[in-house]
Every structure is written in structure tokens, then in C-alpha cells.
Amino acid sequence: MRRLKNNTAKSLSIFVFAVVLFFYAHIHFNDQIDQFWKNLFKWKLEEDSMKQLPTIIHIALVSCAKLNFQQIREPERSIDQTITMMKSAVLLSTSTLHFHIFTEEDMKITFKSELETWPKKIRDRITFSLYEVNYEPFIHGPQQAEWKRWYKPCGSYRLFIPMLLQNVADAVIYCDSDVIFVKPVEQLWLHLHRFDARQVIAVAPTSGHALGGSPSNEYMIRGSGELEGGFFQINSGILLMDIKRMLTADWRLFHHQELSDTEEGETMKYGSDLLLRYWYVYREVAEHDQKLLNIMFHYNPDLLLRLPCKWNFKNNFCHDDENTCPDAEEDGAGAVHGITSAFFGDVNPTFRALYEAFLEYDLEQDRPASILDRYLAQLHEDAVDTYCWKKSHVITLPLTEHINRIQPHR
Numbered sequence: 001m002r003r004l005k006n007n008t009a010k011s012l013s014i015f016v017f018a019v020v021l022f023f024y025a026h027i028h029f030n031d032q033i034d035q036f037w038k039n040l041f042k043w044k045l046e047e048d049s050m051k052q053l054p055t056i057i058h059i060a061l062v063s064c065a066k067l068n069f070q071q072i073r074e075p076e077r078s079i080d081q082t083i084t085m086m087k088s089a090v091l092l093s094t095s096t097l098h099f100h101i102f103t104e105e106d107m108k109i110t111f112k113s114e115l116e117t118w119p120k121k122i123r124d125r126i127t128f129s130l131y132e133v134n135y136e137p138f139i140h141g142p143q144q145a146e147w148k149r150w151y152k153p154c155g156s157y158r159l160f161i162p163m164l165l166q167n168v169a170d171a172v173i174y175c176d177s178d179v180i181f182v183k184p185v186e187q188l189w190l191h192l193h194r195f196d197a198r199q200v201i202a203v204a205p206t207s208g209h210a211l212g213g214s215p216s217n218e219y220m221i222r223g224s225g226e227l228e229g230g231f232f233q234i235n236s237g238i239l240l241m242d243i244k245r246m247l248t249a250d251w252r253l254f255h256h257q258e259l260s261d262t263e264e265g266e267t268m269k270y271g272s273d274l275l276l277r278y279w280y281v282y283r284e285v286a287e288h289d290q291k292l293l294n295i296m297f298h299y300n301p302d303l304l305l306r307l308p309c310k311w312n313f314k315n316n317f318c319h320d321d322e323n324t325c326p327d328a329e330e331d332g333a334g335a336v337h338g339i340t341s342a343f344f345g346d347v348n349p350t351f352r353a354l355y356e357a358f359l360e361y362d363l364e365q366d367r368p369a370s371i372l373d374r375y376l377a378q379l380h381e382d383a384v385d386t387y388c389w390k391k392s393h394v395i396t397l398p399l400t401e402h403i404n405r406i407q408p409h410r
Helices: 002-026 030-050 075-092 106-117 143-148 155-164 186-196 243-248 270-282 289-298 326-329 347-357 371-382 391-410
Strands: 056-063 098-103 125-131 173-176 180-181 202-203 234-241 304-306 334-337
Touching: 056 075, 056 143, 056 186, 056 243, 075 106, 075 180, 075 347, 075 391, 098 106, 098 202, 106 125, 106 234, 106 371, 143 155, 155 173, 155 243, 155 289, 173 186, 173 270, 173 371, 180 347, 186 234, 234 243, 234 334, 243 270, 289 391, 326 391, 347 371, 371 391
Parallel strands: 056 098, 056 173, 098 125, 202 304
Antiparallel strands: 173 234, 180 334, 202 234
């Protein structure tokens, strides 16, 4: 009987201690505990999601020579940027990647010779197709030259990618050449599984918060979810497209009267006819194809999935406190976008250091960790005390995590 009482007392003491310990931990370590369970759930979710990846991930890009102040073609920078973006995508991924490179005739030779020098261990995981940029099937007459130089050489050609690749791929990531991936492209690709029955494309916003505006402002897209009641605009530097859905969906045309919830208005399928209908109306105000896309999604918000801004972490997210990217600051950037030539000159030393670290990386000779070494060394040398340097963990943390993950296998 005494032993039973002792055991009962011990059990009660252990129970009381456990309860006290639980509440103490809850009060003093609540954030850490929450983060532990979030990470555990995230890792399980990522592990399950990776099983849904396709055999090949398709990435499309457009690269044409820029014109200098004397209007002389300079293809070298465009080629360097494109190859560097491709290098970052390949290095951090484990999937087979197929690059669809749309470029000019003389640049095709350079791309082919450069990619064929990549080491076999890399070439075993990539394939590529080279195509000459040709507006003829889509735009006729004098408008061809206007479309080709619209904002930047060949920039508008990305609008035709769904038609160009419809017999080649079911889905594709379009990527500007001034992008560096710091997380695996597989994580971006998995957002295709978030599409609802109507959505055909995923694009990141220009801002990390809801923008003011009105339903009548054609440059604004009505928000949903956490942006409910607000508006946003998109940056078209990265486009995740479901090609079949894009081509079969009904796209509303612009309309200048209020429609009821049950009225659809006139619709068309995606293609050059739809693009030209919008372009002829908005060509005076749409100084680039990105603005045209914003207008198109103003009238078709249900076709668009808003990507987290970490998948288009732009220079202006790392400039001041007025426009930040909360999900990148919480979870790290996924892709760094060097808009406004942020990879060059003194615009943003933190972004330039990242670009140069990947540019100088030798796929044959260097260890992946050397990218991080170069990046951190150049940050210390050129970026200390700048605003973006203070936020550089947004880049260094995911880069460190994924370089450490691949290091033993490269």
C-alpha cells in the first residue's frame, strides 16, 4: 500500500512538473516553439510536394543585344546576364532543366558554344533549344519593328511564349536575364499546384503591400486574400505559365462600362489577336509590355495567381522602408531581380556582388561554397552600411542553406 502511494505521489509530481514546464516554455519560448512546428510542417510539405515534380522543368528566356548610346548593338552583356541566370538555376536545382533560348541569329552561335563547354556533370542535367526571335508569325507590317524595340530589344517577345511552346511543354517558367536564383527553381515550379480552376499564370507583385487605387484604374489589379479590398501591380520578370490553360481560357476584353457580376463581356482566346486588340487601344500609355499585362489582368484578375514577392525580389525592395517584401524577410528571397541595372555600377552593391559571384563561378573548377565566399567578401568590401547590406540576410540565408545542401553532391 505504501509503495502504491509513493508511485502515485511520484506520478503526480512528474505530472505537475510537466505542466509547469509546459507553461514556462509557452511563456518564454513561444516564438521558438511556433517556428519549430512551422519548419516541421514546411519540411513535410516540401517533401510531399517534391514528389509532384515533372521529369523536366522548362525555363524560357529572351535575350537580344542591347543598343548603346550610339545605337550600336552590344550583345556581350545580354549573353553574360543570360548565362549567369542559367548558371544560378542549374546550380541550385536537382531536376533536369530544359532551357528555351529565344535570341538573335549571331547570338545563337555564342550561346551554343558557351553551353557546350559546361562540364558533363552539368550537361547531364540540362538540355537546351535555341530559336531565332521572329515576330513575323504574330505581328505583320510596320508594327513588327515597333514591337521588337518596345521598351527594350525583344522584351515583348515573352508575350508569345505560350504559342511558341504549345507543342513542346505543358508549363514553363519565363525568366528575365537579370535574375539570380537563390532557391531551387523546383520551389517556384510547385506553385503550379496552387492554381485554382480558373488561374493560368502566376506573377509576383511590384509591391510587398496592398496599393491604393480604384476599380476604374486600369493599371491596378484587384487584390484578394491578404490584399482583399486593395490593389496591386505585377512585375513580369518571372512568369509561371500553364500553357494549355493560357491558350484555352476565355480572356475578357477591355470594357469602359460597369458589368454586373453575371456579365462576362466580350472574350477572346490568348494569342496575337487578343494582344493586338489591347495594344491598339493602350499603345500610347503602355510604354512596355509589362504595363499592357497589368491592364489585361485588371480585366482578368481571376486568371492570375499572385506569387509571393520573394520570387521577384527587386532592387526597390531593398532600398528603403517604404516598399519591402515581408515574405522574403521572413523566409528569404527565392529569385533576385536586378531591375534598373542593379547588377552593374553603384546602384546597389549588394545586388552587384551577388551577380558577380555567380558570373565568376567556374562550373568545372570551383566549389559551390566559393560563390558564398566571393559574395560575402564583396559585401564586406563594397556594401557595408548601405541600406540593402543591412537586409542582405534575405539573400545570404537561403543561398547558404541551398549551397550547403548541394555541396556534397557537386
